[in-house]
Structures are given as structure tokens and as C-alpha cells.
Amino acid sequence: MSEDAELVRECLAGDADALRAFVQRFQSAVFGLCFRMLAHREDAEDVAQEVFLRAFRSLKQWDAARPLAPWLLAIAVNRCRTWLSNRARRALPAEFAGDVADPTVGLPRLDLAEELQLALERLREEYRLCFVLHHVNELNLAEIAEVTGSPIGTIKTWLRRARLELADHLQRRSIVPQVNHELH
Amino acid sequence: MNCTEFEDRLHEHFDASRSRGARLGAGASADLAEHAGQCEACRALYERFQFLADCLGVWREQIPEVDLTEAVIAAHRQQSTESGAMLIAQSPAEGGVPKARPARRALALSGSSGSDSRIIRRRALWLAAGSLAAIAAFALLVPRLPRVVQKSVPGPDVAHAHDDRRDSAIAARSDEHVNDRANALDPVFDQAQVAYHDLAQKAAGALDEVAMFVRPLSPGSRPYSEPASEKGTGWIDGLQHQLKPIGRSLDDAFDFLWQAGESADPSKT
Numbered sequence: 001m002s003e004d005a006e007l008v009r010e011c012l013a014g015d016a017d018a019l020r021a022f023v024q025r026f027q028s029a030v031f032g033l034c035f036r037m038l039a040h041r042e043d044a045e046d047v048a049q050e051v052f053l054r055a056f057r058s059l060k061q062w063d064a065a066r067p068l069a070p071w072l073l074a075i076a077v078n079r080c081r082t083w084l085s086n087r088a089r090r091a092l093p094a095e096f097a098g099d100v101a102d103p104t105v106g107l108p109r110l111d112l113a114e115e116l117q118l119a120l121e122r123l124r125e126e127y128r129l130c131f132v133l134h135h136v137n138e139l140n141l142a143e144i145a146e147v148t149g150s151p152i153g154t155i156k157t158w159l160r161r162a163r164l165e166l167a168d169h170l171q172r173r174s175i176v177p178q179v180n181h182e183l184h
Numbered sequence: 185m186n187c188t189e190f191e192d193r194l195h196e197h198f199d200a201s202r203s204r205g206a207r208l209g210a211g212a213s214a215d216l217a218e219h220a221g222q223c224e225a226c227r228a229l230y231e232r233f234q235f236l237a238d239c240l241g242v243w244r245e246q247i248p249e250v251d252l253t254e255a256v257i258a259a260h261r262q263q264s265t266e267s268g269a270m271l272i273a274q275s276p277a278e279g280g281v282p283k284a285r286p287a288r289r290a291l292a293l294s295g296s297s298g299s300d301s302r303i304i305r306r307r308a309l310w311l312a313a314g315s316l317a318a319i320a321a322f323a324l325l326v327p328r329l330p331r332v333v334q335k336s337v338p339g340p341d342v343a344h345a346h347d348d349r350r351d352s353a354i355a356a357r358s359d360e361h362v363n364d365r366a367n368a369l370d371p372v373f374d375q376a377q378v379a380y381h382d383l384a385q386k387a388a389g390a391l392d393e394v395a396m397f398v399r400p401l402s403p404g405s406r407p408y409s410e411p412a413s414e415k416g417t418g419w420i421d422g423l424q425h426q427l428k429p430i431g432r433s434l435d436d437a438f439d440f441l442w443q444a445g446e447s448a449d450p451s452k453t
Binding site: 016019020023024027028031032035036041045048049052053056111112113115116117135136160163166167168170171 | 198239251
């Protein structure tokens with residue numbers, strides 16, 4: 001029996017320590033995804049908690065032949081999408097939203113991580129999701145395809161577009177240093 | 185190598201460098217370097233990817249550490265107690281009541297959106313806006329009432345001005361009539377003024393409440409950053425920002441409430 005299957009079996013048996021181990025094992029991956037997708041720490045904590053609760057409720061449905069992490073991340077992706085959708089529904093009125101159509105204009109320069117997060121928030125949700133799953137959760141294209149339920153070719157395209165748009169955004173923000181990096 | 189092939193290879197090289205934890209330039213193949221040396225657009229693209237890789241390295245390290253374990257377990261217990269099904273076997277001493285239940289988590293689980301402070305802030309803002317609208321309506325209506333009454337019912341001064349030309353008995357009856365009407369209307373005015381004053385106070389209170397919950401906004405603040413009190417300009421800016429959709433500035437709102445409260449205060453009339 002795999003390590004994942006053993007952990008799930010103990011959780012289903014009602015072992016509180018196993019549930020704790022479950023959370024501790026996956027919380028950084030789940031929270032990291034939520035944090036980078038939602039760009040808000042408290043929202044990310046709420047969603048991450050909800051992900052674990054949903055996972056606990058659905059543990060019996062997990063296919064022991066498949067790895068646990070992508071299954072859990074798929075729940076996280078769905079919860080993040082729902083959260084973002086709800087957030088968009090509570091969006092600002094159109095007349096007001098016009099004032100913040102491009103919030104990056106006029107912003108002072110930020111540190112590198114903040115600049116990248118700012119750029120990421122400007123991406124389409126699908127691009128952002130692929131980028132985060134690949135670069136935060138370190139999933140390969142096939143795993144991202146499984147988590148998101150999209151074809152690998154589509155994931156590859158989204159990931160490439162995400163990188164290009166991010167690179168372009170950083171260029172527009174004029175923070176790409178004008179130095180010639182040597183190719184070795 | 186053409187430009188399309190260069191871009192394909194650049195993406196592959198980007199991933200390979202990331203997995204090795206190396207800088208983007210390290211280990212680039214000779215044909216990649218050769219094309220970048222010849223094509224200005226591809227070299228620019230390479231420069232952008234190089235910078236993106238540098239940002240990515242810092243960005244990945246800035247995910248805060250969290251420990252959700254106890255919050256999740258407590259929430260799971262709470263949820264299971266309500267639904268009657270749970271994974272954790274409870275000891276009799278626990279009695280089905282969770283030992284720890286963070287308020288924010290509990291709200292998130294009880295069916296709300298989880299962002300309770302945002303909801304409270306939004307409700308307070310709407311309360312303030314509604315109160316302002318009600319006060320505006322009173323401000324438009326109440327000052328007109330006395331003029332209407334004066335037109336339809338001669339006041340005591342007007343009646344006395346006719347004394348020279350009218351019979352004193354008629355003047356007395358007129359005074360009596362006016363006083364009756366005025367006495368009948370007094371409670372209406374009093375009630376209106378009291379209601380007006382109460383509304384002004386409620387609106388001011390609501391604005392105070394909004395101020396407590398409004399997250400400071402500044403051009404440089406972002407929701408994932410640290411509290412803006414450290415870098416932003418405070419809640420005043422945040423409130424002004426959020427009052428903008430209802431067409432009021434914060435100064436207008438406070439001035440209006442202040443004047444409304446002063447003019448409607450029954451103790452000063």
C-alpha cells in the first residue's frame with residue numbers, strides 16, 4: 001500500500017493524528033496555490049481550510065491508484081476559481097472600475113517578487129493557474145492537465161503565454177535591467 | 185535556428201534552468217546563444233526571460249509559512265458535529281464541542297463567504313450611504329413644510345396687521361384658528377426634527393463604523409501586502425476611495441452630517 005493510501009486509510013479510520021499529518025503534509029502546497037492565486041493571505045487561509053474540509057468529506061472517493069497531491073490540488077483549484085468568481089461578482093461598479101482599469105500605471109517600483117505578483121494578477125485566470133501550478137507547486141504539464149482537466153497542449157500554450165505576458169509586463173514597467181547577459 | 189525555434193528552446197531552457205536551480209544563462213546551448221547574438225528581438229526576449237527567472241526566484245521564496253492544522257481539525261469537528269458524520273472519533277469528555285474554533289474560520293465554514301470583515305465593511309458602507317440618502321430626503325422636504333403652512337394659514341403677525349381694518353372679533357377668531365392649526369402641526373414638526381436628528385446621528389455612527397472597517401487604500405497598496413498603515417495614507421483615503429461610487433466625498437459627507445445634526449438638534453430649537 002502506498003504512503004498516500006496508508007494515510008488516507010488511517011484518516012478514514014478516524015485517527016485524529018492522521019488527519020493532522022494529512023494537513024501538515026499538504027498545507028504548504030495548498031496554501032501556496034491559494035495564496036498566489038488569490039493574492040490575499042486571509043482569503044488564502046480560508047480557502048485552504050475549506051479545501052481540507054472538502055477533502056476530508058470526499059476521502060472515500062479518492063482513487064488509491066492515483067497520487068493524492070494532484071487530487072487535493074484539483075479541489076484547491078476549484079475552490080480558488082469559485083472564490084475568484086465570487087470576488088468578481090462583487091466587483092466595483094463600472095464607473096468606478098474605470099479608474100482602476102490599470103492599477104499598475106503610476107505605481108512606484110516594487111521589489112522583484114511584488115512586481116511579479118502584480119504582473120500575475122493581470123493575467124487571465126487560466127494562465128495564472130498554469131503558471132502557479134508549474135512554478136509554485138512544481139507540477140509538470142501532464143499533472144497540470146490532470147488537475148485542471150484541460151489537454152496538455154492547451155496547458156503548454158497557456159504556460160508559454162503566461163511567461164510571455166509576464167515578461168512583457170515587466171518590460172512595460174521598465175524594470176528589466178538593460179544589461180547583456182552572457183549565454184554560456 | 186529561426187525565431188520560432190528559438191522561442192521554443194527558450195521555454196525549454198527556462199524550465200530546465202528552473203529545475204536545476206540555475207540562472208537562465210547557465211548551460212544555454214551554443215545554437216541558442218548564436219541566434220540570440222544575431223537577432224535583436226530574440227535577444228530582447230531572452231533578456232526579459234532572464235529577468236523573469238530572477239523575479240521568480242525571489243517570488244517563490246515569499247510565500248508565508250502557515251500552520252492550519254488545528255484550525256482545520258477544529259473546523260472539521262464543528263462541521264461534523266452539525267452534520268452528524270465525522271472522521272475523527274471523539275472521546276466522551278470532548279462532548280462533541282470543538283476545543284478550538286477560530287472565529288474567522290468558523291464564519292467561513294458556516295456558509296458565509298469567509299471574508300467577514302469585508303462583508304461587515306460593505307454593510308456598514310451601505311448603511312452609511314442609505315442614511316445619507318434618507319437625510320438628504322429630509323433636508324429637501326422638511327424646510328419646505330413651514331413655508332407651505334405659512335402660505336395656507338396666515339401667521340399671527342399677518343393677522344395682527346389687519347387689526348386696523350378688520351373687526352377685532354374677526355381678528356380674534358383668526359388668531360384662534362391659526363393657533364389651533366399651528367398647535368396641531370407642532371408635533372409633526374417635532375417628530376420630523378427628532379427623526380431627522382436621529383438619522384443624522386445614525387449616519388455619523390455608520391460612517392464611524394465604516395472607518396473602523398475600511399482597509400486603507402493607497403496607490404501603491406495591494407491586497408496581499410502588509411497593512412497599509414505602514415506605507416499607505418490611512419483610512420481616510422480608503423473611505424474617500426470607497427465613497428466615490430456613491431458620488432460623495434468624505435468631506436462633503438461629514439460636513440453634511442455635522443450641519444444636519446446641528447440644525448436638527450431639538451435641544452437647540
